[in-house]
Amino acid sequence: MTISSSLNAGVAGLGANANRLATISDNIANASTHGYRRVEAQFHSMVVAGASGGNYAAGGVRATTQRLINQGGSIIGTSNATDLAVRNRGFLPVASAASLAAGGNQQMFLTTTGSFQLNEDGNLVTASGLALLGWPAAADGTIPTYPRDTSAGLEPIEINVNQLTGEPTTNVSVALNLPAASTDAGSAGEVEDISVEYFDNLGASQSLNFSFTPTVPGTGSSNQWTLQITDSALGTVIGEYALTFDDGRTTGGNLQAVTTVSGGAYDGTSGSVIVNVAGGPIEVNIGEIGDPEGLTQLASNFAPVAIQKDGFPVGNMTSVEVDANGFVYGLYDTGVTRTLYQIPLVDMPNPNGMTALDAQTYMTTPDSGNYFLWNAGEGPTGEVVSYGLEESATDVAGELTDMIQTQRAYTSNAKVIQTVDEMLQETANIKR
Incomplete structure (x- = not known):
C-alpha cells in the first residue's frame, strides 16, 4: 500500500536527519580540538519501485557518514618548540605511551598535530598519551638507511636532558x-x-x-x-x-x-x-x-x-628543536647542535579510507592503501611545523547553517508521519 510506504519513508527521513545532526553536534563539540577532522553526512535515495504505472512506493533515504581526514585546519603559533603540526599532506607517526611503558608491541598510529612534552622516561608524549616516533641518528649525526614501507625502524623519541656529551x-x-x-x-x-x-x-x-x-x-x-x-x-x-x-x-x-x-x-x-x-x-x-x-x-x-x-667540549643539553624536514636537534650550552632523530611523514593514496580513533589518531586500512614513510618536504608530503598546532577543521558557522537545514528537514519528515497517521485514522473511521 503506497500510504504505508509514505510512512516508512518518513521514518527513514527521521533516522537520516538524526544521523546528520549527530555529525553536526560532534563537529561543533570539537570546534576547539586541535587536529580534529570534521565528519560529513551524505544522503542517498532508496528506490523500491519504478515511477511508471499507477502506483508508486516511496523507498525513503539512507545516510552514510565519512570523516574528511584529508581536509585539515589552519596552523596557529605556540611557544613550545615541540608543538608540532604538518603543513599540507602527511601524518606524524605516534604510538600509545601506555603500551610502550608496559613493554607491549609498538603499534603505529598517525596524527597531524600534537603538543609533545618530555615525560618521566624522557619520551616526547602528548597529554592524551601519544608518544612521538622517529628514526634514531647514528653517533656522527647521520640517519642510517631504514625501510620506508614499514614502521619497523621507528623508535619512541627519547631525550636525555641530563646526559653530558662531547666530541673529539x-x-x-x-x-x-x-x-x-x-x-x-x-x-x-x-x-x-x-x-x-x-x-x-x-x-x-x-x-x-x-x-x-x-x-x-x-x-x-x-x-x-x-x-x-x-x-x-x-x-x-x-x-x-x-x-x-x-x-x-x-x-x-x-x-x-x-x-x-x-x-x-x-x-x-x-x-x-x-x-x-x-x-x-x-x-x-x-x-x-x-x-x-x-x-x-x-x-x-x-x-x-x-x-x-x-669537535666540542663536554656540555649539557639546554633545549630541543625540530626543523621543517623533521630532524630533531639537541642544543647544548657549548653552542653545539647535534642531530638526534628524524621524524618521517607517513602518506598513503586514500587518507579518508583510514579508521579514526580517539585523540585525533588514525590507523591505516586496506581502503587507505599501502603507506610510505617520506622525508618531510620530499615527494607528496608537506613539512613539519614546530612551535605550531593545527586548529580544528570545523567551521562553526557552516555547521550551524547545516543544523538549521537538518532541523527543518526533520520537522518536515515528522509532519509526513503525522499526515499519514491522520490519513490512516480517516481510513479506519470509514467503518464505524
Whole structure:
C-alpha cells in the first residue's frame, strides 16, 4: 500500500536527519580540538519501485557518514618548540605511551598535530598519551638507511636532558700569512707561533702549537720556513715540515713545495697532513700547493686568517628543536647542535579510507592503501611545523547553517508521519 510506504519513508527521513545532526553536534563539540577532522553526512535515495504505472512506493533515504581526514585546519603559533603540526599532506607517526611503558608491541598510529612534552622516561608524549616516533641518528649525526614501507625502524623519541656529551677533534684547518721579510738576508729570523685548541677523546681541552721558523740566507731571500707541530698532551713534536713559498709574478706568496721531515706525509691533493696526538690522529689542513687560501708568505705581518676545527667540549643539553624536514636537534650550552632523530611523514593514496580513533589518531586500512614513510618536504608530503598546532577543521558557522537545514528537514519528515497517521485514522473511521 503506497500510504504505508509514505510512512516508512518518513521514518527513514527521521533516522537520516538524526544521523546528520549527530555529525553536526560532534563537529561543533570539537570546534576547539586541535587536529580534529570534521565528519560529513551524505544522503542517498532508496528506490523500491519504478515511477511508471499507477502506483508508486516511496523507498525513503539512507545516510552514510565519512570523516574528511584529508581536509585539515589552519596552523596557529605556540611557544613550545615541540608543538608540532604538518603543513599540507602527511601524518606524524605516534604510538600509545601506555603500551610502550608496559613493554607491549609498538603499534603505529598517525596524527597531524600534537603538543609533545618530555615525560618521566624522557619520551616526547602528548597529554592524551601519544608518544612521538622517529628514526634514531647514528653517533656522527647521520640517519642510517631504514625501510620506508614499514614502521619497523621507528623508535619512541627519547631525550636525555641530563646526559653530558662531547666530541673529539678530528680535523683542524689553518690559514695564515707569514711575513716574507723574515726570510730575507740580514733578518732577525723571528719565530712565529700560534696555538690551536682541540678536544681529546674525553672532551678535555688540549692544544696544537704551530711554530714557524724562517730560513735566513746569506744573501737574497730563501722563502723557506720550518713548521713544527707540538701536542700539549704529549709535550713533544709530532710533525715537522719544510715549507717553500713561490715568488713568481702571478703565484707569489703561495705554497710551492712541502717536504715531510717527520710525522704524517703531506698530501698535495687535499693539502693536509695526519698527525697523531695523544688521543689519536688529527687531520691538519695547511692548504694545497698554489692555494692562496692556505698558508701564504706575503710582504705583511704575521696574521692568522682562518682557524677552523671540529669537535666540542663536554656540555649539557639546554633545549630541543625540530626543523621543517623533521630532524630533531639537541642544543647544548657549548653552542653545539647535534642531530638526534628524524621524524618521517607517513602518506598513503586514500587518507579518508583510514579508521579514526580517539585523540585525533588514525590507523591505516586496506581502503587507505599501502603507506610510505617520506622525508618531510620530499615527494607528496608537506613539512613539519614546530612551535605550531593545527586548529580544528570545523567551521562553526557552516555547521550551524547545516543544523538549521537538518532541523527543518526533520520537522518536515515528522509532519509526513503525522499526515499519514491522520490519513490512516480517516481510513479506519470509514467503518464505524
